[in-house]
Amino acid sequence: MRDTTTERPAAETSEGAQEMRPRSITTPAELGRELGAVLRLPESAAPVEDDAAEFTEDETMIINMGPQHPSTHGVLRLMLELDGETVLRTKPIIGYLHTGMEKTAEELTYVQEGTNVTRMDYLAPLFNECVFAMAAEQLLGIEVPPRATWIRMLMCELNRISSHLLFMATNGMDLGALSMMIYGWRERETVLAFFEKVSGLRMNHDYIRVGGVAADLHDGWEDDVLDLCDNLPPRLDEYDQLLTGQPIFRDRTEGVGVLTREQAIALSATGPILRSTGIAWDLRRDMPYQFYDELDFDVIVGSRGDSFDRYAIRLNEMRESIKIARQIVEKMPTGDYRVQDKKVTPPPRGRIDQSMEALIHHFKLFTEGMKVPEGETYVAIESPRGELGCYLVSDGGPKPYRLHMRGPSFVNLQTLPTMMRGGLVADAVAIISSVDPVMGEVDR
Amino acid sequence: MTVAAAEVVHVSRDEYVAKIQAYKDDGYVMCSDVCAVDYLTHPGRPLPDGIAAERFEVVVNLVSFDPVRRVRIRTQVSAADPSLSSLFDLYPGTEAMEREVFDLMGIVFIDHPDLTRILMPEDWEGHPLRKDYSVGRVPVQFKAPADTR
Structure with missing residues (x-):
């Protein structure tokens, strides 16, 4: 069953949900695109891995790290897709500290x-x-x-x-x-x-x-x-x-x-x-x-x-x-x-x-x-x-x-999914820390 | 002492991607910033000849490491159709920046892989950095003075 609401352009929907799309509704081609999105690499440069065949939804687990977690340096939320202890996809979700400073x-x-x-x-x-x-x-x-x-x-x-x-x-x-x-x-x-x-x-x-x-x-x-x-x-x-x-x-x-x-x-x-x-x-x-x-x-x-x-x-x-x-x-x-x-x-x-x-x-x-x-x-x-x-x-x-x-932190956060992929959950803490994000600047 | 002045270029919406592709091929390897300005209340800004002012303007900053230089690309985007092609396939680092512009300014980036709100709550209505979006006030409840009689 395909969810037709996900096919409409984001502008026409409720602006889309800030969530990972489930694997079941993504075809391998779309997953490549998704990987591209999550890995922040263009489709052509994204690693050609047939993730859909390799993992089914039952084997992977999506876990939320944050926003309230001492090692996330403020209110940073990470959605991690895990295979056992190995991180597959990561999506940083930000905006918890957005106060409209530019406005x-x-x-x-x-x-x-x-x-x-x-x-x-x-x-x-x-x-x-x-x-x-x-x-x-x-x-x-x-x-x-x-x-x-x-x-x-x-x-x-x-x-x-x-x-x-x-x-x-x-x-x-x-x-x-x-x-x-x-x-x-x-x-x-x-x-x-x-x-x-x-x-x-x-x-x-x-x-x-x-x-x-x-x-x-x-x-x-x-x-x-x-x-x-x-x-x-x-x-x-x-x-x-x-x-x-x-x-x-x-x-x-x-x-x-x-x-x-x-x-x-x-x-x-x-x-x-x-x-x-x-x-x-x-x-x-x-x-x-x-x-x-x-x-x-x-x-x-x-x-x-x-x-x-x-x-x-x-x-x-x-x-x-x-x-x-x-x-x-x-x-x-x-x-x-x-x-x-x-x-x-x-x-x-x-x-x-x-x-x-x-x-x-x-x-x-x-x-x-x-x-x-x-x-x-x-x-x-x-x-x-x-x-x-x-x-x-x-x-x-x-x-x-x-x-x-x-803000350099805002842009640098995009490197997290690439750095995390294939690593362990325990390493996630070391990686976030090494990026040194300041959420006040990320969310502004 | 003085900050190295960046080259400023105006491109039309149709040739936006092609021109930026040309800059990328010319050695501008990194896209350092994408942002947008809503010129609703400031329509008469100075622009070079041949550029018709539109309500929105998307500003892209590209950096070249060797030789060291910067270019700022300004693109007019009309209010009737606030959309622009995504630069994601050229510069994957624009992913979050374009989402921010979409979220706060309401400019749709065509072929962006994941164009969702990034800073505002996902059920938020409107785009706060637009000039017709008011700053808002916190409602304050004033109590009538206690009746002393």
Whole structure:
């Protein structure tokens, strides 16, 4: 019996159910298509396996992993089709954290937008603010002062460290190294303490704003950064001993969740997932933005594309970020930390009491916002998870006409079915962890 | 310092797949983003000559690793027939992105293998990112002040 409702185009039905289609209603040809859909490979490239003949519905079991499962890093639900303990098909089901941030963005002014976008990837909030500010500045046609750019780079690199430290913690915990969990959070706290000193907040800073940053660095920030740069490397060496040298950890990650170069490119994977397959693609080096072309750092690549490579890449990227942070401390110029444009930057608090003009500018900026010239732009930067893009359209008004964030986690999740296929259920946890998805950014 | 400016190309709906195929053959190996814009309340936007503005615009970002470059392909999609061919067979990575565009903007991608809602609940009505879809308000129940007499 064929279910005729499944043959109608999705637009005419109740938009389709987010479920796996049962094997009984799929012919081998359709299953190839289905495999293509689930494996995210085109029909021609999908492995020609006659799954329909090999497995009947009685032998396989569909099991839901999530959305409430500690190892799924938030509210990620996976539908797994299992043959015994072997994973056949996987379908990630997302949207549990969807709050319509792109729609909200159209209701907020460019001044308010920072508080919205910073909540997307909540483990790397400064990157969200940075990419939005860069997109808005491109439409405005303003150049931020060099010091503001260097401060942004410093904060972003430290944010990369804190984000990767959290990956170390959760990756360790998912694989049974519970002490790693505590260590990762402990070290991340030292980075967050620096963020709190600079921006006043540990997370969701709204520190990088259109036209510069919210405040200058505090006195003695060099010592704070250098302290971090001195204290972190020995800790990273400890992690290296604790995890890299640990046979259980290696057994559980080596050769697990392998992705080839062709698959990674076809699935639009970026960041550590792409680099683990041996492709040295890092926007900081390959499409330099800000002043990354003046810095000396290495792009870490893997060779096997497995979970262990993705772990090792992140561990070494932290070392590179520390190297970058040291160089930034040396190169930090003096000067203004935000652009002196009255239509973009609010006047200092003291001026408001003395100058009528400053009061008007302040009032106009915070009630009406800044007028951004008509246009559209796409800006991409390298976030800890890959290419973070911001597509911004302005109709000349004070609010974005359309703000689209290209979240690396959202796209990287598509690699899960390919990495999971043929693996064990127990490996699923290691694989999800190695993708390091942040659901706030996936669902936005 | 400045962000490398991407090439912007306008293609018509009929030659959408063929043009993108040509870009793929030219070395643009990865499709980094697919998104759509609803220009309902901003019809008079500047477009190059020969491009008739339609309500929707689908924007595709392609990346080439060697040489390093980016291209942004903008395609006008009419409100009467909001549909476009799927890029799935060229770039399998567009699967989730096209589902997102379908879900939030209501543009149907023909020959997409699994065009279902991805972010909104599956029984949701309407496409939230369209400009004629209101933001909505949370109903608030106001109570009358207690009678003090």
